[in-house]
Amino acid sequence: MASSFVDIVRIKLKAGNGGDGKVNFHREKFVQAGGPDGGDGGKGGDIVFVADPGMHTLLDFRFNRKFYAEPGMIGGPSRSNGKSGEDLIIKVPMGTVIRDMANDEIIADIQEPNVPRIVLHGGRGGWGNSHFANSIRQAPNFAKPGIKTEVFDVQLELKTIADVGLVGFPNVGKSTILSVLTAAKPKIANYHFTTLLPNLGVVKAHSDGFVLADIPGLIEGASEGAGLGYEFLRHVERTRLLLHVLDISGCEGRDPLSDLDIINNELDKYKELSKKPQIIVCNKMDLPEAEENLKRLKEKLEGTDTLIFPVSAATVQGFAPLVEECMRKLKELPEIESFEEDSAWEEFKTLSEEPFTVRRENEWFVVEGPVVDDLIYRINMDDDESMAFFERSLRRLGIIDALREAGATDGDSVRLGEVEFDFIN
Numbered sequence: 001m002a003s004s005f006v007d008i009v010r011i012k013l014k015a016g017n018g019g020d021g022k023v024n025f026h027r028e029k030f031v032q033a034g035g036p037d038g039g040d041g042g043k044g045g046d047i048v049f050v051a052d053p054g055m056h057t058l059l060d061f062r063f064n065r066k067f068y069a070e071p072g073m074i075g076g077p078s079r080s081n082g083k084s085g086e087d088l089i090i091k092v093p094m095g096t097v098i099r100d101m102a103n104d105e106i107i108a109d110i111q112e113p114n115v116p117r118i119v120l121h122g123g124r125g126g127w128g129n130s131h132f133a134n135s136i137r138q139a140p141n142f143a144k145p146g147i148k149t150e151v152f153d154v155q156l157e158l159k160t161i162a163d164v165g166l167v168g169f170p171n172v173g174k175s176t177i178l179s180v181l182t183a184a185k186p187k188i189a190n191y192h193f194t195t196l197l198p199n200l201g202v203v204k205a206h207s208d209g210f211v212l213a214d215i216p217g218l219i220e221g222a223s224e225g226a227g228l229g230y231e232f233l234r235h236v237e238r239t240r241l242l243l244h245v246l247d248i249s250g251c252e253g254r255d256p257l258s259d260l261d262i263i264n265n266e267l268d269k270y271k272e273l274s275k276k277p278q279i280i281v282c283n284k285m286d287l288p289e290a291e292e293n294l295k296r297l298k299e300k301l302e303g304t305d306t307l308i309f310p311v312s313a314a315t316v317q318g319f320a321p322l323v324e325e326c327m328r329k330l331k332e333l334p335e336i337e338s339f340e341e342d343s344a345w346e347e348f349k350t351l352s353e354e355p356f357t358v359r360r361e362n363e364w365f366v367v368e369g370p371v372v373d374d375l376i377y378r379i380n381m382d383d384d385e386s387m388a389f390f391e392r393s394l395r396r397l398g399i400i401d402a403l404r405e406a407g408a409t410d411g412d413s414v415r416l417g418e419v420e421f422d423f424i425n
């Protein structure tokens with residue numbers, strides 16, 4: 001069910017691959033063998049997040065789920081470097097938490113508006129063959145590939161959906177109030193669960209304003225998951241102030257006073273949400289019985305500091321003082337706290353404690369790990385010199401020793417990524 005809500009989305013992110021280095025030799029008329037002059041590959045584009053204060057939902061991510069930044073281009077001749085890939089800038093609402101789904105760590109909490117934040121770095125470009133010439137090796141016929149980047153599965157969670165949330169039983173008039181106060185066009189109908197998504201709108205007041213959410217679906221038992229209770233209560237959690245709407249006319253045959261208690265009881269049972277600042281809005285004042293019930297409610301709440309605002313969404317009356325009070329309250333309420341980012345989260349896992357492992361798979365010895373991946377990206381299997389470098393690296397990194405310890409003897413088959421070779425001690 002959760003997937004139908006747009007305050008949590010799962011997307012794939014990938015920074016751009018680094019461009020490959022170029023193998024090229026300088027050519028000039030009458031010059032026989034020119035020197036190596038292959039340029040480096042370009043850097044891949046970064047994945048950058050930025051909070052856009054105009055966005056309030058993750059709706060834009062419903063259909064677009066893959067965000068891959070541009071790769072760097074291959075190097076050119078005459079030591080010209082390949083073009084870098086464009087960064088991919090992803091706009092999200094303020095208060096979006098980015099979580100690595102592989103380990104549940106929080107990568108970033110995007111709070112501040114318009115401050116770009118690099119979340120994944122593009123791969124470095126590989127060196128062109130011009131780097132590999134020395135006194136012995138005058139015509140290096142190889143270059144290095146660019147660093148290939150990983151795909152990350154991440155979850156975006158919207159922590160704050162609105163400043164103010166409208167709660168209350170179905171049909172008390174929440175959607176109507178939202179449409180009266182904002183330009184939002186919510187579905188208004190006379191049956192329960194019309195709206196599954198919270199509708200949002202901006203209430204303009206003076207030169208300022210606030211975001212108002214219609215949070216449907218709160219019924220008796222919501223805190224035990226009745227209806228879609230948890231989903232809706234999660235939205236309540238993300239507001240700073242609640243407008244508790246009552247149908248004070250009791251036109252559906254329920255008593256507004258017991259409605260108030262039932263909803264507050266559900267809020268209380270779910271993380272004590274009844275402690276959130278709350279203003280009572282008595283709607284449908286245009287109907288008979290309203291005055292009488294309002295009087296009873298005032299008596300019931302006498303001696304508490306609960307504020308009560310009688311309104312009618314049908315005749316659009318009583319809203320100006322309510323909006324004023326919301327503005328006043330919001331000014332004194334604290335901002336939603338930020339989530340602690342996991343400082344341990346690392347994009348590049350090459351620093352992990354176990355850089356490689358050796359395991360048996362039938363007749364194969366399989367070597368895996370970040371060090372192995374890194375090494376394989378750096379070699380060119382068609383080139384003898386590059387392969388000599390590979391062999392030296394296997395010894396230097398202790399991979400040969402580890403294979404021997406694992407029982408490998410001359411002639412056994414070894415696999416490192418896509419590279420397969422016979423073990424030679």
Ligand SMILES: Nc1nc2c(ncn2[C@@H]2O[C@H](COP(=O)(O)OP(=O)(O)O)[C@@H](O)[C@H]2O)c(=O)[nH]1
Nearest residue numbers: 170171172173174175176188189284312313314
């Ligand atoms: N008479 C009267 N009817 C209202 C008022 N506000 C809402 N309604 C009606 O009550 C019904 C439920 O309203 P709705 O906004 O969909 O309620 P919600 O389920 O809380 O979102 C609709 O038929 C509205 O037209 C009001 O102030 N007076």
Ligand SMILES: [Mg+2]
Nearest residue numbers: 175194195216
């Ligand atoms: Mg509604």
